[in-house]
Amino acid sequence: MRLEVLGCHGSETLTTRTVGFLIDDELLLEAGTAASVLTLERQRKIDNVIISHAHLDHIKDLPFLVDNRIGETDRSITVFAIDRVLEDLRQHLFNDSIWPDFTRIFNGKTPLLRFERLRPGECTQIGDFQITPHAVSHVIPSVGLLLRKQGRALLYTGDTCATEAIWEAARNVPELSAVLIEASFPEGMKHIAEVSGHMTPSMLLQDLRKLNRPEVPVYIFHMKPNYEQAIVDELRLELGGRLHVLQEGDIIQL
Numbered sequence: 001m002r003l004e005v006l007g008c009h010g011s012e013t014l015t016t017r018t019v020g021f022l023i024d025d026e027l028l029l030e031a032g033t034a035a036s037v038l039t040l041e042r043q044r045k046i047d048n049v050i051i052s053h054a055h056l057d058h059i060k061d062l063p064f065l066v067d068n069r070i071g072e073t074d075r076s077i078t079v080f081a082i083d084r085v086l087e088d089l090r091q092h093l094f095n096d097s098i099w100p101d102f103t104r105i106f107n108g109k110t111p112l113l114r115f116e117r118l119r120p121g122e123c124t125q126i127g128d129f130q131i132t133p134h135a136v137s138h139v140i141p142s143v144g145l146l147l148r149k150q151g152r153a154l155l156y157t158g159d160t161c162a163t164e165a166i167w168e169a170a171r172n173v174p175e176l177s178a179v180l181i182e183a184s185f186p187e188g189m190k191h192i193a194e195v196s197g198h199m200t201p202s203m204l205l206q207d208l209r210k211l212n213r214p215e216v217p218v219y220i221f222h223m224k225p226n227y228e229q230a231i232v233d234e235l236r237l238e239l240g241g242r243l244h245v246l247q248e249g250d251i252i253q254l
């Protein structure tokens with residue numbers, strides 16, 4: 001698997017972008033950043049998008065990604081997400097008020113936008129990928145997921161604070177080759193992390209103990225730009241060379 005980091009921060013600035021990962025040029029994991037950094041040609045290759053939860057930093061580029069497909073023949077973008085996320089997208093975004101309801105606008109015989117439901121704990125096949133979402137602990141319903149393809153597996157937490165199910169699911173996956181885990185705030189902001197459903201370094205380290213796979217590399221994302229250096233310094237002390245700090249433009253081969 002080839003994972004390209006389009007955006008990996010918890011907010012947008014001149015040099016940081018919100019969350020979006022492009023896998024094998026075709027599967028978009030989160031849509032916080034996509035249309036704003038990809039050429040139209042590269043956007044055309046994306047047919048499937050997975051959204052963990054409906055917060056703006058994970059959906060912001062979706063309206064433009066779909067809009068840029070108007071006029072293509074018989075091609076849809078399919079969004080895979082849990083029920084609550086699909087409801088929120090229908091009700092608050094693609095509602096013919098904020099943006100058109102693209103599920104009712106067609107390219108030929110095909111709607112521009114389709115919604116497919118993910119169910120926590122159940123595996124869904126998306127092209128060559130097997131995706132199993134698991135509920136995580138955020139301020140709104142949200143999932144992390146195990147993503148498998150051709151004998152490799154990736155664990156992605158989405159936005160979460162201390163959580164359980166996803167670690168249990170991943171602990172005994174022998175082909176697990178990387179953990180992408182959010183790290184939003186430094187330790188001194190633990191109160192804000194707790195009320196907003198995010199990780200600090202100590203919470204992250206405690207959750208990695210639940211996974212109990214010390215050989216698996218750890219990639220952090222969703223750092224709040226103001227506090228990135230503090231977060232990295234605190235984690236580096238404990239994780240050393242196991243820690244990788246994702247940056248926009250990175251490409252990871254798994």
Ligand SMILES: [Zn+2]
Binds near residue numbers: 053
């Ligand atoms: Zn969130």
Ligand SMILES: [Zn+2]
Binds near residue numbers: 159222
């Ligand atoms: Zn977020």
